[in-house]
Structure formats: C-alpha cells, structure tokens
Amino acid sequence: METGADVVAASEKGLIIVNKADRTEIQTLTKSRGLSDIDIQHLAWYAPEDLLIVGYRNGNLDLISSAYTVRNISDIARSNIFLGRRRLNKIRIYRDRAYICTGFGIVVFDIGQRLFPETLIIGPNGSQIEVFDLAFDEAGGRVYAATELGVFSASLNSSLSFFLNWTPEPGMANKPFNHIVNWQGKIVANRLTGTNDDSLFIRENGTWSWMYDVFISKNFDVEVCGDELVITNDFSVVSYRPNRSKRLNIEPGNVFNPRFKPKAAVLARDGNWYWIASELEGMYGYFYPEGWLFTFLPDGPFDEDVFRMRYHNGRLWVAPGALNSVWGPTFNNKGIYYYENFDWQHLTASQLNNRTDILSITPSPVEPGTVYATAWGQGIVQITNGQYVTTFNASNTDGGLSPVAGAPDQVRAYDIVFDSKGNLWTATSLSERPLTRRTPNGQWVNYAMGTVAGTTTNIGRMLVTREDQIWMTLQNRGIAVARLDPNGTLQVRQLTQLEGSGNLPSADVRAFAEDLDGAVWIGTSAGVAVLYTPRFIFEPNRSYDVRRITFEENGIVQALLAQEVVTAVAVDGANKKWFGTQNSGVFYTSADGREQIFNFNRNNSPLPSNNILDIEIDRRTGLVYIATDRGIVAYQGAATEGNETFTDVFAYPNPVRPDYDGPIFIRGLVTGAYVKITDVAGNLVFETRAEGGQAIWDGKDFKGRKVQSGVYLAYMSDELGFNTHVAKILIVR
Structure with a gap:
C-alpha cells in the first residue's frame, strides 16, 4: 500500500514501512510497538487525512496517522452479532467511507466521524453471504460486490442497505469471486476456483466476458494502479496497459531470484516503482524500466514456527520442528535459527544435511562452539561453529543410540542435557534401551530402564539437576528420574499419580525446571506441583511425593493453576517463577x-497467542523469551542473576537525559541487595531491594515526583551489610 510518504507492506504480525524518497531505512510496526492485534488481512489508505487503515482477520481495525500513531476501532471484533462470520476480507475506500468486506456482508465506516452508520446484508432474501471485494463505478452509477455466490451489483443512488437493491450480474452467479476492480470504467472480477486456474472476467459495454488473453493461474491479488491492471499470481507480477497489452512481467527468471514469491503488488503513483509483497523476503521495490530489484527485509526469525528454545552465552537457539498428535514426524524442514547481538541467523535444512523436525538444541559446555540438536527419527545432529558436522544414529554409535524397536533406521531423540561432568544424555522413544550417555571422550553407552520406559514409551523433555539427576517426561505416564550411583550403576525411579510414588496432579507432565534452591517445579495438564527435596527420590524410606501450591481466594482453597495445562516452567534470577499455559498465556509468580x-x-500484552510452547530467560539481563504457536515475544524482566559480591556495578541509562521517561536499571549487585538513593546532600529520595542482581528506580521520590537535575548516589549493601558499594547517577531534566 502506497501512502503519502511511504510504502507499507503487511505480514500477519506487523507492517514493513519504507520511505519512498530515500528507500534506505526499514521500519516495522508490530503488536509490541503499537498495533492492536495480529493476523493483518488488508490495508487501505484514505488520502485526505493521509490515514492508513489496517484490517485484521477478526474484524479489528487500526487507524494509523502519517506520524504512525495508532487508534484502535474494535467494534466489529467485539460485536456479538454474526458470530463465526466476522472475518474481514478487504477494505475499499469510496468518498469519505471505508467499505469493509466481511464473512457476513459489508460494514460501512464513516472515516471522518469515526463511526459505523450501517451494515449491508446483501444476500438473497436478506441472507448473510461472504463478500470478498467491492468495486465502485461512479460514472456508471453502480457498485459491484465479489461474493461467495457470484458478482452482485446495486445502484449507487439506491439504498444499499436494502437487499433487494442488490442483484446478481448476468452469467456471474453461483460461483465464488474474490477480487473485483474498476479498470478505466471496465469491471474486472476474478473467479475463485480453489486450484491454480482462477479466471478473470471483464464487463465491457454491459456484457461480461472471459479475459482469454490473461494467463490462467492462482491470482493472489488484483489491483488498479493509475491506468494499469496489476495482477499478482502464484509466481509472477503482471501489469497490463488499458489496451490489455503487457507492460511488465516480473517472475523469478527475469529477476534472477529463485526465492521470488509474490503475494501482492502495486504500481506507485510515479509510474516507475512496483512495490511487491513477498512470501519469503519481506518487500521488493522494482524500478521500471531498468529492471532493478531491491529487497527490503527487516531482521527477524526465518519463520514463526517454534518448538523449543535454548538460551546460552548470549545466543538464543530456536528449534522449529514439531510432532503430530501421536508423536509422529511432521517433516518440518525449516532448519534452525538463532538470535545474537540483535541479529537473527538461519541454518537451512540443506545446510544441516536435510535434517527435519529439529525438536531441541543444546550447547555443549565442554566443546566451545558446538551444539547438539535432536532431529526426530534421524538422530542427533552435531553443529560446530555454525557448520554441520555429522548426525549420530544407531549405526555410527555402535548401537549407543537405541533405535525404535523394529525400525533400526529410526532414532527418536526428543531432548539433550549435559551433566556436571560433561556427559551428554539423551533418551530415545519406543526403544529397548532408552537412556543414552555420551562421555566427554566420545564413548556411547546406553541403559535399559526396566518397566519405567521401553518399546512402548515416548520420552519427551529432559532436565539435569545440580545433583546430576536426569529427569524425563513420559507421555501420559508421569516422570522418570535416573542417576548413576557411585559404582556407575543406573538407578531409575518413576513419579506417578499414586500417593507414595510421586502423587502428581496428572500423569500428563509437560515441563519442569529446577529453581535456585534446588526444588523442581513441575507443569502438568492439571496445574503446578513442586518437589522440594529431589534427593529423597533415591534415599530409602523417604517420601518423594510432590506438593501442590495452595492459596485461599474468596474463602476457597485453590491449587496453583489447577485448571490450566501448564506447558512451560522457567525460573528467573530472583527465583521467581514463570509458567506458560496452553490457553491462558503466561503467569509470573x-x-x-x-x-x-x-x-x-x-488481550493485555503483545503476546500473539495464549498458547505458550516454551520460556527461556537470559539471567544476565533479565530478558524473558516467550515462544507461542504464533511466534516469539521478548519481555524485559526486572530480575537478573545476582552475585556473591558487587561485580561491575553500573546504572543505565546514565546520564538520564530529558527525553528519557523509562526506568533506571542498576546491575551487578549481590543477590537481594538493599539499595538507598540519596541526593548529594544526603537526603534519601528512594529505596528498594534488588530483584536478584538488579535494582530498578523510576527516577521519582517517595511522593511520586520526578527528582530534579543533579547527581544522585546509590548506596548498596548485602543483607548483613558486609559487602557495600556506591554508584553515581546523573539526571538531567
């Protein structure tokens, strides 16, 4: 969409903005930066106000000014009418109104008044029908609607809210049409087939005919720009002059780009620049007639798919694989991506020897630059310094990786952990000897797990505790815990729902994490439980039943998240807990x-979905990474990992300049440090206690007033007052 100064392209999750004049800087606007929603469906521009209208699939609207301030209009999305059909398809501007095509009809929005004067239900006998697009022919005095039941039209001088004024166009009924435009007084409509042979029809001199000279293909977008008809199909962008001769045909071959996959295109008002939305590479600018193709791709992960994450030494690793409902492969071939120093990188499947279904990634603590990834059904992939090394399976580990029983070429490893001695541990599903250890010198050893796990057991997430216990989730069978005793013999216990054997709230265990006190917090399909003393599992005559966290609310005792499917558990630097759920987002306790x-x-945050898949925390900075089924979001938490002594203490921003209105962070503190802030005269203006190794000051005094310009002293001490430190903070108002 071309606005006054910019070109804007929409992805499902946000906007890509490029200034037409300089074409050097890419800006983005997302839910975390002002948009109200995700799943953008269509864009429209209202020239008199230089107003961009963003339409979301659920009917939500954002009105965005030229300064990119956002006003949300949520009436359609919040309405209790037309449930199940409120999906938005397109927005067309006519005079001072936006006509919103939906699954039930047309909603009219008065742009100047910012209100909805009427809804048009145009189907036969006043029925709801899906309207995909509209075209206005002011000279001819009619409006045309592309619908699921064909093309309908009505006189612009009639009451458009009266369904009898809408009539089917001759020869264009009972077949779905999804695009319709006014091209130099001729109406062009695209008949939707659901396959790759959409057809275009044109109305000339009152008669509809098939456009036989237009290539038959799957047409993603049809627009009129100036006097040209611009069609985007499944492999090219074609622009036609009014005499129906081709002005331009942009396809992978003539731009020398095999990744060229267009989804929509417009010709700029200058007549030279074609702006093209890409499925894979953001947005293109194509300059005619020279044929220069420019790519505008903002930084971000390769895809929204994510299964597990792992944060280690400044790098966030993302495994995008997946399993189906019976733990079978999905053949996800999106490789691996990682985030470091504000930059996303992608290792493609071809770079990984065509491995698919990457489920987890674990950096090695004893091999710098090396990570191990599980490829479901294929084994364990070793990557060193970003380069594929090998895939370990049953054949090249002397049987150390135990294959699926009856399928010797299938090694189903889900997760990997390392113990304190540098041993790599993994567990293979449906195998005779599921638990496998690889020693630091490269020797592979596997272990049977008796009745706890074998050829009928799927094994999922793993955890290694500070005491080198190996925890494993068993599909609908609770938890297996293993350890090597001092003689090197494997000991295995199972935690179940039975009292005396774990007392889990559910056998469907989804996640767990060890906190800073050594307790293991467990997420299940029936809430959260905690085992405060995991060492009791292998001690005779000791109970290792878990405990539920209970509290009283409105006189009723409740268990923590008892009604939630808890899918992720993480612990921050202050030992506070993060829980991800399947239906209710994230809880921080x-x-x-x-x-x-x-x-x-x-509804209350930039989360794109309430279905949480994983949570990882950078304890050094307090940044919390949250993986959902619609992508990853980062949240700047308050807690960082504390130190035993004050180490490299600093405050930022420092100095605090007049245009800054956010919090002031003080880092490098001892765990739980006490912080008192005074002016240079010694007057106390603020005090707090650190969250882990970080304290936060909002720049205000005890009465909530912003402090004046000057130098402020932050006095810090541990709980006993033995370790102390002083930092200076300069504030400029």
Whole structure:
C-alpha cells in the first residue's frame, strides 16, 4: 500500500514501512510497538487525512496517522452479532467511507466521524453471504460486490442497505469471486476456483466476458494502479496497459531470484516503482524500466514456527520442528535459527544435511562452539561453529543410540542435557534401551530402564539437576528420574499419580525446571506441583511425593493453576517463577508461587497467542523469551542473576537525559541487595531491594515526583551489610 510518504507492506504480525524518497531505512510496526492485534488481512489508505487503515482477520481495525500513531476501532471484533462470520476480507475506500468486506456482508465506516452508520446484508432474501471485494463505478452509477455466490451489483443512488437493491450480474452467479476492480470504467472480477486456474472476467459495454488473453493461474491479488491492471499470481507480477497489452512481467527468471514469491503488488503513483509483497523476503521495490530489484527485509526469525528454545552465552537457539498428535514426524524442514547481538541467523535444512523436525538444541559446555540438536527419527545432529558436522544414529554409535524397536533406521531423540561432568544424555522413544550417555571422550553407552520406559514409551523433555539427576517426561505416564550411583550403576525411579510414588496432579507432565534452591517445579495438564527435596527420590524410606501450591481466594482453597495445562516452567534470577499455559498465556509468580505478579495474555500484552510452547530467560539481563504457536515475544524482566559480591556495578541509562521517561536499571549487585538513593546532600529520595542482581528506580521520590537535575548516589549493601558499594547517577531534566 502506497501512502503519502511511504510504502507499507503487511505480514500477519506487523507492517514493513519504507520511505519512498530515500528507500534506505526499514521500519516495522508490530503488536509490541503499537498495533492492536495480529493476523493483518488488508490495508487501505484514505488520502485526505493521509490515514492508513489496517484490517485484521477478526474484524479489528487500526487507524494509523502519517506520524504512525495508532487508534484502535474494535467494534466489529467485539460485536456479538454474526458470530463465526466476522472475518474481514478487504477494505475499499469510496468518498469519505471505508467499505469493509466481511464473512457476513459489508460494514460501512464513516472515516471522518469515526463511526459505523450501517451494515449491508446483501444476500438473497436478506441472507448473510461472504463478500470478498467491492468495486465502485461512479460514472456508471453502480457498485459491484465479489461474493461467495457470484458478482452482485446495486445502484449507487439506491439504498444499499436494502437487499433487494442488490442483484446478481448476468452469467456471474453461483460461483465464488474474490477480487473485483474498476479498470478505466471496465469491471474486472476474478473467479475463485480453489486450484491454480482462477479466471478473470471483464464487463465491457454491459456484457461480461472471459479475459482469454490473461494467463490462467492462482491470482493472489488484483489491483488498479493509475491506468494499469496489476495482477499478482502464484509466481509472477503482471501489469497490463488499458489496451490489455503487457507492460511488465516480473517472475523469478527475469529477476534472477529463485526465492521470488509474490503475494501482492502495486504500481506507485510515479509510474516507475512496483512495490511487491513477498512470501519469503519481506518487500521488493522494482524500478521500471531498468529492471532493478531491491529487497527490503527487516531482521527477524526465518519463520514463526517454534518448538523449543535454548538460551546460552548470549545466543538464543530456536528449534522449529514439531510432532503430530501421536508423536509422529511432521517433516518440518525449516532448519534452525538463532538470535545474537540483535541479529537473527538461519541454518537451512540443506545446510544441516536435510535434517527435519529439529525438536531441541543444546550447547555443549565442554566443546566451545558446538551444539547438539535432536532431529526426530534421524538422530542427533552435531553443529560446530555454525557448520554441520555429522548426525549420530544407531549405526555410527555402535548401537549407543537405541533405535525404535523394529525400525533400526529410526532414532527418536526428543531432548539433550549435559551433566556436571560433561556427559551428554539423551533418551530415545519406543526403544529397548532408552537412556543414552555420551562421555566427554566420545564413548556411547546406553541403559535399559526396566518397566519405567521401553518399546512402548515416548520420552519427551529432559532436565539435569545440580545433583546430576536426569529427569524425563513420559507421555501420559508421569516422570522418570535416573542417576548413576557411585559404582556407575543406573538407578531409575518413576513419579506417578499414586500417593507414595510421586502423587502428581496428572500423569500428563509437560515441563519442569529446577529453581535456585534446588526444588523442581513441575507443569502438568492439571496445574503446578513442586518437589522440594529431589534427593529423597533415591534415599530409602523417604517420601518423594510432590506438593501442590495452595492459596485461599474468596474463602476457597485453590491449587496453583489447577485448571490450566501448564506447558512451560522457567525460573528467573530472583527465583521467581514463570509458567506458560496452553490457553491462558503466561503467569509470573513470587518465588514460592503463592502470589501472582502478572498474567500476560493476548488481550493485555503483545503476546500473539495464549498458547505458550516454551520460556527461556537470559539471567544476565533479565530478558524473558516467550515462544507461542504464533511466534516469539521478548519481555524485559526486572530480575537478573545476582552475585556473591558487587561485580561491575553500573546504572543505565546514565546520564538520564530529558527525553528519557523509562526506568533506571542498576546491575551487578549481590543477590537481594538493599539499595538507598540519596541526593548529594544526603537526603534519601528512594529505596528498594534488588530483584536478584538488579535494582530498578523510576527516577521519582517517595511522593511520586520526578527528582530534579543533579547527581544522585546509590548506596548498596548485602543483607548483613558486609559487602557495600556506591554508584553515581546523573539526571538531567
């Protein structure tokens, strides 16, 4: 979409913005930066106000000014009428109104008044029909609607809200049409087939005919730009002059780009620049007639798919694979991506020897630059310094990786962990000897797990505790815990729902994490439980039943998240807990789990979905990475990992300049440090206690007033007052 100064392209999750004059800087606008929603469906521009209208699939609207301030109009999305058909298809501007094509009809929005004066239900006998697109022919005095039941039209001088004024166009009924435009007084409509042979029809001199000279293909977009008809199909962009001769045909071959996959295109008002939305590479600018193709691709992960994440030494690794409902392969071939120093990188499947279904990635603590990834059904992939090395399977580990029983070429490893001695541990599903250890010198050893796990057991997530216990989730069978005793013999225990054998709230265990006190917090399909003393599992006559976290609310005792499917558990630098759920977003609680601090969900935060798949925390900075089924979001948490002594203490921003209105962070503190802030005269203006190794000051005094310009001293000490430190903060108002 071309606005006054910019060109804007939409992805499902946000906007890509390029200034037409300089074409050097790419800006983005997303839900975390001002947009109200995700799943953008269509864009429209209202020239008198230089107003961009963003339409979302659920009917939500954002009005965006030329300064990119956003006003949300949520009436359609919030309406209780037309449930199940409120999907938005397109927005067309006519005079001072936006006509919104939906699954039930047309909603009219008065742009100047910012209100909805009427809804047009245009189907036969006043029925709801899906309207995909509209075209206005002011000279001819009619409006045309492309619908699921064909092309309808009505006189612009009639009451458009009266369904009898809408009539089917001759020869264009009972077949779906999804695009319709006014091209120099001729109406062009695209008949939707659901295959790759859409057909275009044109109305000339009152008669509809097939455009036989237009290539038959799957047409993603049809637009009129100036006097040209611009068609985007499944492999090219074609522009036609009014005499129906081709002005331009842009396809992978003539731009020398095999990744050229257009989804929509417009010709700029200058008549030279074609702006093209790409499925794979953001947005293109094509300059005619020279044929220069420019790519405008903002930084981001290769795809929204994510299964597991792992943060290690400044790098966030993302495994995008997936399993189906019976733990079978999905043949996800999107490789691996990682984030480091504000930059995303992608290792393609071809770079990984065509491995698919990457489920987890674990950096090696004893091999710098090396990570190990599980490829479901194929084995364990070794990557060193970003280069594929090998894939370990049953044949090249002397049987150390135990294959699926009856399928010797199938090694189904889900996760990998390393213990304190540098041993790599993994567990293979449906195998005779599921648990495998690879020693630091490269020797592979596997172990049978008796009745706990074998040829009928799927094994999922793994955890290694500070005492080198190996925890494993068993599909609908609770948890297996293993360890090597001092003689090197494997000991295995199973935690189940039975009292005395774990007392889990559910056998469907989805996640777990060890906190800073050594307790293991467990997420299940029936909420959260905690085992405070994991070492008791292998001690005789000791109970290792888990405990539920209970609290009283409105006189009723409840268990923590008992009604939620808890899919992720993470612990931050202050020992506070993060829980991801399948349906309700993210919960952040106190260290003991009894106090809810936040509940982030799609409605109150930038989360694109309430279905949380994983949570990883950078304890050095407090940044929390949250993986959903619609992509990854980062949240700047308050807690960082604390130190035993004050180490490299610093405050930022410092100095605090007049245009900054955010929090001031003080890092490098001892765990739970006490912080008092005074002016140079010694007057106390603020005090707090660190979250882990970080304290936060909002720049205000005890009465909530911004402090004046000057130098402020932050006095810090540990709980006993033995370790102390002083930092200076300069504030300029």
